[in-house]
Amino acid sequence: MSIFVFGHRNPDTDAICSAIAYADYLRRSGQADTIAACCGTPNPRTEYVLRKAGLPPPKIIMDVRPVAEDVCRRETITARFGEAFFEAYRRMREWDLRAIPVVDDAHRVVGVLSVLELMELLFRNEGDPIKSRTVATNLQKITEALGGTFQHAVQPDRRDQLLVMVGAMSSDGFTARMQQFDRDRVIVVCGDRPTIQLPAIEQGVRGLVITGGFELSPGLIELAKARGVSVLLSPFDTVNTTTRIRSSQFIDPAVDRNVVTLPAKMRLTEARSIVERSTQPVFPVVEDDGLLAGISFKSDVINPPRPRLVLVDHNELTQAVAGIEEADIVEVLDHHRLGGGLKSSQPIRFVNEPVGSTCTLVARQFRAAGLEPDPAVALCMASGIISDTLFLRSPTTTDVDREILSWLRERCDVDLDAYAREFFEIGSALRSSTPEGVIREDCKEFLEQGVRFSISQIEETGFDLFWERKDELLAALAAYAEKQGLDFSALLITDVVSNSSLLLLSKETEAWEEINYPRIDPGLYSLKNVVSRKKQLLPLLTQLIQTTLV
Numbered sequence: 001m002s003i004f005v006f007g008h009r010n011p012d013t014d015a016i017c018s019a020i021a022y023a024d025y026l027r028r029s030g031q032a033d034t035i036a037a038c039c040g041t042p043n044p045r046t047e048y049v050l051r052k053a054g055l056p057p058p059k060i061i062m063d064v065r066p067v068a069e070d071v072c073r074r075e076t077i078t079a080r081f082g083e084a085f086f087e088a089y090r091r092m093r094e095w096d097l098r099a100i101p102v103v104d105d106a107h108r109v110v111g112v113l114s115v116l117e118l119m120e121l122l123f124r125n126e127g128d129p130i131k132s133r134t135v136a137t138n139l140q141k142i143t144e145a146l147g148g149t150f151q152h153a154v155q156p157d158r159r160d161q162l163l164v165m166v167g168a169m170s171s172d173g174f175t176a177r178m179q180q181f182d183r184d185r186v187i188v189v190c191g192d193r194p195t196i197q198l199p200a201i202e203q204g205v206r207g208l209v210i211t212g213g214f215e216l217s218p219g220l221i222e223l224a225k226a227r228g229v230s231v232l233l234s235p236f237d238t239v240n241t242t243t244r245i246r247s248s249q250f251i252d253p254a255v256d257r258n259v260v261t262l263p264a265k266m267r268l269t270e271a272r273s274i275v276e277r278s279t280q281p282v283f284p285v286v287e288d289d290g291l292l293a294g295i296s297f298k299s300d301v302i303n304p305p306r307p308r309l310v311l312v313d314h315n316e317l318t319q320a321v322a323g324i325e326e327a328d329i330v331e332v333l334d335h336h337r338l339g340g341g342l343k344s345s346q347p348i349r350f351v352n353e354p355v356g357s358t359c360t361l362v363a364r365q366f367r368a369a370g371l372e373p374d375p376a377v378a379l380c381m382a383s384g385i386i387s388d389t390l391f392l393r394s395p396t397t398t399d400v401d402r403e404i405l406s407w408l409r410e411r412c413d414v415d416l417d418a419y420a421r422e423f424f425e426i427g428s429a430l431r432s433s434t435p436e437g438v439i440r441e442d443c444k445e446f447l448e449q450g451v452r453f454s455i456s457q458i459e460e461t462g463f464d465l466f467w468e469r470k471d472e473l474l475a476a477l478a479a480y481a482e483k484q485g486l487d488f489s490a491l492l493i494t495d496v497v498s499n500s501s502l503l504l505l506s507k508e509t510e511a512w513e514e515i516n517y518p519r520i521d522p523g524l525y526s527l528k529n530v531v532s533r534k535k536q537l538l539p540l541l542t543q544l545i546q547t548t549l550v
Contacts (some may be wrong), residue, residue: 001031002034002035002308003026003031003033003034003035003037003308003310003330004034004035004037004059004061004307004309005022005023005034005035005036005037005058005309005310005312006037006038006039006061006310006311006312006320006321006443007038007039007058007311007312007313007314008039008313008318008319008320009021009039009040009320009321009443009444009445010040010096010145010180010440010441010442010443010444011038011042011043011127011442011458012043012045012046012182012313012387012388012441012442013043013045013046013311013357013384013387013388014310014313014357014358014359014384014385014387014388014446015056015314015521016038016046016049016057016384017046017049017359017380017381017383017384017387018034018312018313018333018357018358018359018361018362018381018384019037019038019058019313019396020036020055020058020314020379021359021363021366021373021380021381021498022036022310022312022333022362022365022521023035023036023058024036024377025365025366025369025371025372028349028371029369029371032150034310035058035059036058036059037058037059037060037061037063037321037324038058038059038061039060039062039063039320039321040060040061040440041057042057043427043441043442044426044427044428044429045110045387045423045427045459046421047427048423048426048427049379049380049383049423050380051256051502052251052414052419053375053377053379053380053383054374054376054380055377061321062322062430063323064270064322064323064324064327065268065326066265066267066291066304066306066307066325066326067264067265067266067267067269067321068264068266068268069262069264069265069269069270069285069293069294070293070304071268071296071300071304071305071308072262072264072285072293072296072300072338073294073296074293074294075093075294076095076097076100076101076292076294076300077095077097077100078100078101078102078103078107078111078292079091079100079102079103079251079255080102080104080105081102081104081110081129081251082105082160082252082478083250083252084137084141084144084145084247084248084249084251084506085118085121085246085248085250085251085368086144086145086244086248086252087144087333088100088113088118089115089118092115092118094273094531096218097282098114098115098116098281098512099112099113099114099115099280099281100112100113100258100282100295101113101259101295101486102255103292104214104218106291107291107292107425108286108289108290108291108292109261109284109286109290109292110259111255111256111257111259112256112259112280112282112284113251113254114253114254114258114281116198117254117255117256118251118254119301120254121245121249121251121254121451122249123248124247130163132163132255133163133164133165134162134163134164134368135161135162135246135247135249136158136159136161136162136246136249136250136252137159137162137245137248137250138157138158138160138161139153139155139156139157139158139187139206139207139230139232140156140157141248141250142187142207142209142232142245142248143232143247144155145244145245146209146232146233146234146235146236146241146245146511147235148209148233148234148235148245148349149232149233150230150231150233150234151210151215151216151221151224151231151233152225152229152230152231153223153230154228154229154230154393156230158281159250160206160208161169161185162183162185162186162187162394163181163186163187163205164187164189164216164242164245164246165177165178165181165186165187165188165189166188166190166238166242167188167189167190167193167196167197167200168190168238170195171195171196171199172360172405174196174199174200175199175203176489177298178199178203179203179374180358181509183203183204183205183206184204184300185210186200186203186205187205187206187207187209187212187245188200188205188207188209189209189238189245189349190208190209190210190238191210191211191212191237191238191243191492192210192212192216194217194220197210197216197220198220198223200229201223201227201229202219202223204227204229204416206229207229207231207232208229208231209233209234209241209245210231210232210233210234211234211236211237211238211241212234212235212236212237212238213233213234213235213479215233217276228260229493231389231435232533238508242549246539247290251499252396254492256280259280259284260274260275260280260283261284261286262274262275262284262286262294262296262301262462263285264281264285264286264287264288264293265288265448267452268301268304271301272302275296275298275302276298276302277533281297282297283295283296283297283298283301284295290443297489301302306326306327306328307322307323307326307327307328308327308330309324309327309328309329309330310330310331310333310517311331311332311333311334312332312334312362313333313334313335313336314334314336314339314444315332315334315336315342315360316336316339316341316444316446316447317339318339318341318445318446318447318452319339319444319445324367324496324524328344328345329342329348329420330344330348330349331348331349331350331351332348332349332350332351332352333351333358333361333362334351334352334358334361334477335352335354335356335357335358335360335361335534336352336534337534337538338352339446339447353397353400354398355396355400355401356385356388356389356392356394356397356398356401357384357385357387357388357389357401358384358388358414359380359381359382359383359384359385360384360385360398360401360404360405362384363381363407363408364400364404366381367404367407372411373408373411375411375412375442376383376410376414378408379408379413379414379419380410381408382405382408382409382412382416383423385401385405385408385483386405386416386419387459387473387517388535390459390494390496390499391402391420391424392405392533393496393499393531394531394532394535395529395531395532395535395536396532396534396535417439424459424461425461428460428461428465429458429460430458430460430466430469430493431465435472435473435475435476436476436479436480438458438469438473438476438491439456439473439476439480440456440480441456441458442456442479443455443457443480444456444484444509445484446538448541448542448546449545449546451487452484452485452486452487453481453486453487453488453490453538453541454480454481454484454486454489454490455489455491455492455538456477456490456491456492456531457488457491457492457493457534458491458492458493458494459494459496460493460494460495460496461495461496461497462495462497463493463495463502466493466502470524472520472549473491473504474504474506474523477489477490477491477504477505477506478506478507480506481506481507487507487547488505488506489505489506490503490505490506490537490541491502491503491504492530492533492537494531496531499529499531500526500527500528500529500530500535501527501530501531502520502525502526502533503517503524503525503526503527503537504523504524505523505524505525506522506523508522511544511545511547511548512525512544514544514547515540515544517530
């Protein structure tokens with residue numbers, strides 16, 4: 001089962017780059033089925049990083065709660081109306097399935113065929129001597145079931161309701177018995193017995209099956225052609241031939257057309273209640289257009305495997321991908337404070353260190369394992385460090401970050417100094433995004449002493465664009481807090497040139513009187529030398545909240 005490496009919601013460059021790089025590290029360390037994922041689209045700066053590195057973006061997964069298509073068996077077999085018992089049964093036995101979906105020519109599900117219903121074709125109407133010997137098929141299917149050949153064929157694909165008669169009696173008795181039935185429905189099974197073959201042909205039966213590998217004589221075959229009688233040759237004896245003829249019946253009557261299907265995107269929590277009430281042996285999973293996506297059994301839906309996740313650049317459940325409560329967290333790699341709510345059923349690897357970037361921790365694992373990252377992955381990790389440490393100018397920067405970035409510099413195909421200047425010059429959120437997009441671009445939610453709040457951060461070269469958009473940003477902050485049910489929302493606008501920030505708040509309380517930073521406008525503060533949400537702003541807000549509650 002795949003392992004998904006996730007950064008936090010509304011991911012920034014460090015979250016995306018650390019997910020890509022750590023997934024690469026895990027694959028190269030033996031965990032081949034590891035996939036980098038994200039629960040939000042990359043911002044313009046991150047898109048620039050991926051273009052420069054030539055790397056694809058992570059797989060976008062907004063919710064890890066499993067849906068029907070996650071647990072269905074994509075590679076499966078199907079049946080169609082007009083197929084014979086032996087065809088469907090051989091296929092089911094080969095795949096070891098007790099039921100399969102029936103589809104139309106467009107591959108849309110029209111029913112389910114089970115082994116139990118299939119066997120009813122062979123054993124139904126056992127008490128009725130006529131109905132029990134009637135088979136709905138055509139002569140072509142009979143020949144295929146026998147592995148035989150035609151010596152003469154008349155409309156072999158015509159659907160018939162055939163009455164199987166075994167020519168194991170006297171000629172007179174056989175003729176008398178045959179005259180009781182509609183001869184165009186009769187198919188006669190006999191060995192090398194001209195005394196049976198001749199009256200059968202003279203009566204004009206639908207077909208004559210010669211068993212034991214024998215053929216009809218030249219004279220009788222000419223008579224059969226004249227009377228319009230098909231002649232089939234079977235390599236088996238009479239008993240086995242009649243059994244195989246019964247296996248040539250069309251499956252149509254055995255198909256359950258009242259089929260319960262599961263939409264591919266249906267949550268398993270919802271699908272579980274459906275399959276628990278159903279006696280259906282298999283559940284086709286269908287796309288929105290009704291096409292078959294795969295099949296699931298009850299056990300697949302009722303006891304599905306839980307998604308396996310590695311969390312990078314976060315450890316608080318409020319910042320994690322939706323549905324994480326239904327997943328197993330197998331590892332955490334982070335450089336933020338410890339948050340609440342994280343639980344695991346088994347011991348996990350948990351790395352949480354006070355460095356400036358999660359990419360620092362990932363790159364250090366490459367170096368410790370003696371693995372040389374590709375230049376693209378090296379640039380990806382360097383970008384995460386450049387972004388989170390403001391190219392080593394942030395107060396969150398440590399000697400480990402400096403050492404690791406120096407190690408990565410030697411493995412990148414670009415001049416990191418020039419690259420860093422380009423990185424900060426492009427992708428201005430204030431220039432390219434809507435107010436709502438600015439708030440959500442790099443937004444994290446926190447819970448402190450019962451107070452729920454969010455902090456968004458954007459990095460700009462100067463504050464000119466902010467002043468032009470201040471009012472609409474304030475309105476977007478207030479709307480976001482109300483929609484998410486937060487006590488307040490904050491936006492930190494960081495100028496990477498002056499290493500200072502502006503703080504915009506959706507709502508102020510009396511606690512803000514203790515902030516000790518200049519108040520420029522209602523809800524707007526100037527934070528000189530504050531550039532880190534993690535190390536500077538979050539501790540400040542936490543202290544203010546605690547002061548208010550005392």
